Amino acid sequence: MDQLPAASLAPDSPQGYANHLAGLIYTQTMEIIEGKATNVALLYLMILLIPIYGVYGVYQYRKSYIDLPYVGIRPGLFGSWKAGYYYLHNSADVVWEGYQKYAREGRAFVISTPKRWLVFLTDPDQIAELAMVADSKVGFYEALNMKNKHNRVAEPSLGDYINTYHVDVIKSQLTPRMASILPEIRQEGNVAWKDTLKLGPGWTKVGIWEVVIQVVSRSANRCFVGLPLCRNQELLDVFRAYAIRTNEVVYMVDLAPRMFQPLLEWVLLKRFRLPQRAMKILKPVFEERKRMREELGQERWDAEKPNDSITWIIDAAMKKDAHQQTNEQMSWRLIWLNFAAIHTTSMSTLHILYDLAANPEYIDPLREEIIATMDQHGGYTKEALNNMLKLDSCLRESQRWNCVVSIVISKLTMSDYTFKSGKVPLHLPKGTFVTAPATATHLSEEIYGPDAHIWKGFRFSEMREKMTNPEESSKLQAAATSKEYLAFSHGKHACTGRFFAIYQLKMLLIYCLLRFDIRLPLDRNGKRPDNRYILGRRSAEINGSLEFRERKEWNELKTRWGEFDEEED
Ligand code: HEM
Incomplete structure (x- = not known):
């Protein structure tokens, strides 16, 4: 040699x-x-x-070190590794420490995470600028691909700016059709509650996460894939397993040296072939729908096409290149919608149920509002849901306290970037990861007042009831984002499914509150389960339980508006 x-x-x-x-x-x-x-x-x-x-x-x-005040362990010999390890276990505390130190002056700070420095903005104006700045200057998918490797663990076109048309499908197809979609989601949710929650006489203790995820997946998929597929347990399980596993794996893989990452991705994720299993089930459905589209011709197709995401994805894909029109590519969009929608909405449902069980004094006023509003609007119309200010407020408060994604608008500077706004000038070199601390912002006393650390279910409805300008009032709706309310992120890449998510959450809660009494198990002494931190990420306790009991009032309520359609069509 x-x-x-x-x-x-x-x-x-x-x-x-x-x-x-x-x-x-x-x-x-x-x-x-x-x-x-x-x-x-x-x-x-x-x-x-x-x-x-x-x-x-x-x-x-x-x-790549950035010259900003740092928080956590000081960089020294092995400092970056120690700091990164510390961050994994104490991310919430480190971010909160930085926020408390620097938010008053509006200064950004930097934290060492295992793989990179992360710049946290504290000035709401700079957060708004980050949310709105062009991706060519500070990139969203570039950061996502580098951190979460979506382009690698999933499908490359899910992590670019050209082919992420499923994001637009939600904005341009789903949201405008909300009023026509709601009855189906509601029906599916109600049937799923009934099928999943089996109660004995009196109080029954229930492992709540499994119930919630089932009810959320079924009702969301009634809109994504329609009947009967939304009840295909194998498909729901694959969607769910893919979302949960991918979320965990990308964080683990990110910690490993780059050369071992492909192997780890294969061992931990790809070998289970979850997307391929979903595709096998979805293929005949896409085939059948494409055939129908061809046979009907454009005019009849537009008039008669089924009202679900399969249709909207096909319509959107037909405007793309041939590769995007394959069953595999279109299936990826459904897998990805489930990825974005199910875990997040289920976590939010879990949080609000824990919050209400820990603050039971809110439950009766909520029931009164729900019944009065439905009486006024003749049932669960979109208008009725929009007018349930107390319910909306509890959801916003629950997400303020426990937003599912605790750091948002994570982006990467594509060239040196100097912020135009903010109390303190901020210049970031090319290649800097920059983000907004959602949880810390939500707990800021400067923004939310001295009771920022208290869960006040009617915090926002009390403010809205005093407002005379409907436009101002709508800025405090649960689905409204702002530079100070970041549960759904904010700006160009804010959650496009947030309106859908809030309607869905409201309908699931209405059924739950009218049909059942709920409480924490007595041994919790009125305290909701603590959150868990896994690899620097926060989650509600998924092993927690709640107790449920059938309400006598249900017999009258279930026929009152003639539409608690629990039975299958
Ligand atoms: C309560 C439930 C939900 C929460 C808390 C939530 C939260 C979020 C957040 C924080 C982001 C931004 C991520 C980031 O900055 O890295 C996001 C993005 C997104 N969400 Fe949601 N989400 C929820 C439900 C949904 C639902 C039901 C859908 C679909 C119907 C959806 C679709 C999306 C999509 C497509 C994006 C990406 C937007 C883009 O790439 O520009 N989400 N969501």
Whole structure:
């Protein structure tokens, strides 16, 4: 085998050592390629490569350091690793510490996470600017792909600006059709509650997460894939497993050295072939729908097409290139809608149920509002749901307290970027990760007043009831985002499904509150389960329980508006 000439240099100078090392690596690599490597040679190569990789990693990490006040462990010898490890276990505390120190002056601060420095903005004007700035300057999908590897663990076109048409499908098709979609989501939710929650006489203790995720997946998928597929348990399980596993895996993989990432992705995610299993179920449905589209012709198709995401995705894909029109590509959009919609809405449902069970004094006023508003509007119309200010307020308060995504608008500077707004000038070099601390902002006393740390279900409805300007009042709706209310993020990449999510949450809660009494198990002493922190991310306790009891009043209520359609069509 040819030797690198440099390897024969005596290692008596830094350059000599570098050449010597390069020669050794070359020799060992060639032996592996030529199949001559022994286990010892492989071990030797690993021993050589790992420290080099480590030193290179630390060099890269240090090079990207940003000159801003930092919070958490000080960078020193191994500081970045220690700090990163600390962040994994204490992310909420570290971010809160930084926010408390620097938010008053409106200064940004920086935290060391295992893989990169993260700049946190505290000035709401700078947060608004970040939310609105062009992606060509501070990129959204670039950050997502680098951190969460969506383009790699899923499908590359889910992480670009050209083919993410499913995002637009929600904005341009789903949201405008909300009034016609609501009855179906409501019906599916009600049937799913009935099918999933099996109660004995008196109070029954229920592992609530499983119930919630089932009710949310079924009712959302009534709109995404329609009947009967929204009750296909295998499909729902695959959608759910894919979302949960992908969410966990991308965080784990991000912690690993880059060269091991593809292997880890395969071991932890890809080998389960979850998308392929969903595609197998979805393929005949797409085929059938495309055939129907062709047979009907444009005019009849427009008049008669089923009102669900399968139709909207086909219509959108037909304006794209041939690759986007394949069943696989279109199935990816449904997998991704489930990814965005199910876990988030289920978490929010879990939080509000825990919040109401821990604050039971809110339940009767909510029931009174629901009944009075439905009496006034003749049932669960879109207008009735819009007019339930107390229910809306509890949802907004629950998300203020426990937003599902605790840091939002995570972006990456594509070139040096100087903020135009803010009390303190801020310049970020190219390649900086910058984000907004949603949870910390929501707990700010400067913004939400001295009771920011108290769960006040009617905080927003009390404010809205005093307002005379409907436009001002609508800014405090649960689905409205602002630079100070970030549960659905804000700006260009705010959640496009938030209107759908809030209507869905309201309908699930209405059924639950009118039909059941709920309470925390007595041994919780009125305290809701604490949140969990996994790899720096926050989640409601999914192993928690609630107790449910059938209400006597249900017998009268279920026929009062003639539409608690619990039975299948
Ligand atoms: C309560 C439930 C939900 C919460 C809390 C939530 C929260 C969020 C947040 C925080 C983001 C921005 C992510 C970021 O900044 O990195 C987001 C984006 C998104 N959400 Fe939601 N979401 C919810 C429900 C839904 C539903 C039901 C859908 C679909 C119908 C949906 C579709 C999306 C999409 C497509 C995006 C990406 C927007 C883009 O790429 O520009 N979400 N969501």
